[in-house]
């Protein structure tokens with residue numbers, strides 16, 4: 007996917023000394039004391055660059071705590087004064103943008119439920135015209151990379167260059183382990199297509215539960231994310247929103263201490279070993295494709311035979327056998343059966359496409 011985006015590097019608006027950007031703070035600003043005490047704990051631990059707090063909360067159903075609104079913004083000003091941390095809030099309407107800027111919030115983020123709606127995003131873009139403020143855009147709730155990119159195009163269209171993406175995962179229709187499925191492949195695609203846009207992992211919203219935060223944080227770091235946004239509350243169990251996924255500032259510090267922060271690049275001694283192993287991979291991938299091409303040639307012959315004998319392309323019994331036997335082979339080869347199953351589903355669909363083409367090919 008391509009898009010013409012003018013993006014300033016992260017270092018142009020926040021100094022992280024080359025380390026991942028850490029944004030931490032409570033899901034919601036509840037009271038002045040809660041905001042200040044949590045900020046003080048985070049500042050004391052020294053890991054964070056930006057303090058986050060939700061002031062306007064988009065809730066799934068009405069009736070739950072929807073945020074303190076404007077009343078909470080002076081509390082964030084105090085956080086800045088007392089800790090030196092920058093501050094960030096979520097904005098969903100032009101009025102939110104206006105108020106956040108009025109009270110000197112340093113960084114704005116657009117939530118997943120806003121990114122999903124181009125009308126909302128355009129309204130925000132219009133409100134941001136002529137303003138120089140960093141804007142982080144969460145992925146839309148549904149796994150649609152183009153919709154995410156569209157939001158970047160709209161905000162960039164307003165002249166904002168200090169941009170970043172937040173990968174918070176994708177909403178699930180059914181109960182799954184994580185509250186929001188990470189679907190890492192979408193983020194990898196995002197990073198591949200837009201290497202200049204800093205990408206920040208949001209393990210809190212992926213996890214939904216404290217117990218999964220460390221593994222998701224590690225995963226984001228293994229994928230070389232530029233930063234993390236993690237919810238932290240002075241007393242998580244008493245939080246007015248997202249109680250089960252927040253950590254105390256100290257517990258967050260402890261978790262981050264146990265994360266391995268990987269290097270994005272490597273030295274020359276490492277390079278030669280990487281080159282050697284990658285050369286082997288190149289050869290193997292080439293062989294893999296040659297095998298695939300041979301398979302397709304046989305599929306084509308089978309297609310011709312089916313056409314000449316008026317036999318249907320799809321052969322369910324055979325396909326079931328292929329599907330099952332390859333999953334068994336995968337197990338015995340120590341490969342993930344689910345991955346091999348997915349691979350063979352793709353191969354099967356390609357066989358069907360090829361044979362359908364053969365069937366409908368004009369014979370002379």
Ligand SMILES: C=C(O[C@@H]1C=C(C(=O)O)C=C[C@H]1O)C(=O)O
Nearest residue numbers: 308319320321324325328354357
């Ligand atoms: C190749 C065939 O046609 C289809 C493709 C299959 C495959 O790719 O393995 C299996 C069954 C058929 O649905 C076949 O009939 O064997």
